[in-house]
Amino acid sequence: MPTVYFTDADGSVRQIEGHAGDSVMETAVRNGVPGIVAECGGSLSCATCHVFVAGDWLGALAPMDDMEDEMLYGTAVDRQENSRLSCQLKLCDGQDLHITTPETQV
């Protein structure tokens, strides 16, 4: 089972066991992780599931497409080098992922 470690803006960490094939966003929302809103439910329309991916894990993820790239310019907290929209990050078996959620999504 993949495991996602969510660190919020205050530094507290939540560890969630996910399911392969689900997105990081779905994993967060279903378990009520605060800090990820995901109004559009994962259809790449709202940019409210913005996360920062810890450096070691960033390279292991599938690269972003143009739409995600443009949407990231509209996030509530400004994007950084390691910004992604978590609805686009699919979990794989055995994967550990460390991400930080921004202070606000809207």
Added chain:
Amino acid sequence: MNPVTDVSTIASPDRPDGSANRTGLLIIGASQSGVQLAVSLRALGFDEHITLLGDEDHRPYQRPALSKEFLQGKVDKENVIFRSADYWNEHNITVVKGERIERIEKAPDGSGTAFAASGTQYPFSRLALTVGARARRLDVPGTDLDGVVYLRNADDALDLKARLGKVREAVVIGGGFIGLEAASSLHSMGIAVTVLEYGPRLVGRAVGEETSDFFLQAHRKRGLDIRVDARIVRLVPSADGRSVKGVELQNGGVVPAQLVLVGIGVVPNTELAEQLGLDVDNGIVVDRYALASDGTTVAVGDVANIPNPLPGAPDGERIRLESVNNAIEHAKVAAYSLVGRREDYAGIPWFWSNQADLKLQIAGLTLGYDQTVVRHDEQRGKFSVLYYRDGRIIAADCVNAPLDFMAVKNVLAKGQNIPAEAAADPSTVLKTIATDG
């Protein structure tokens, strides 16, 4: 697939007299707004028991994918479930499925009892109506034929999916968001689709003429047969008289179809509110704090007629919004209200619709617009329309143009403006020309 863990339900009454235990808040409607209301109340520290009750036999789920990813088989039911069973249990929220409330008795202090069709009674201290809307029914001969379907809830979508194997030709009645999303989904699955729109243009209720024209051209180019100003005489039965085989138009032609999908808007579910004696006028009339006319019941989301929430909108202007974003933001207002706080609607209303490779994002509300500016970059496939009222930007429709959408949403949130003259050049980056005041 995830393991399916069902949430606890009150299938049988808790007490011998046929009633459930009294709940702190009874939320009728396990919808986007009902779920958000429960979640927001817990975030605000509301510590009484919450019952989230719905009339469908499904755990609370998200509707938007039903006409798109779910219909196309790209996501399954587990992907659209809102929250895990553990979440509800940990937060002292009881989810009740498959229970239809027929009648409510209420005292002036806001408490009362809801009576379900099953005979179970649900006593409550406070009441929230998040009962949404239902698909408007088509009124022509032949709508009872097999193969005539609607698309509002999960059962509709499951039924529709089960039929598709036998369908070569489909007619979609209604060129609004649901109709065009479903038409695009069916077309992508190899079905020949004809869209019949009664009005002179597509999505006439939600977007301006320029955007309607853009979608008409774009969809025709992608292979949809779209007819506007279409007048339907009847749905034509097959030889055995049971199934639909086509749609007859006033000009005498018959469009062949083994499936007729009707998407002609929704009707707010106001029956319970009417029975309670609440003010109803195109939905349940609520004040700025989501309170209905009795001063204690909150009504939230698609069913609520609310004051125009756009910053700077004229006093007294009202609107009923059918959107995920409104369900969420309005639920937050109602949650504050229920814990005794008065907070204004936050954020800028926004909408989205995905049709084939066309991603439409709308920021703001076009109510009262008197000027538009079109930005069309044909080479890059980007198209936006900016809407103005008295020289101030109030909304934008953006197709495959997320930067425009984000810029307008941010400008509206900050109370800024985008000068119309400077916006017309599609190569201009909108956020660089925003002006204060």
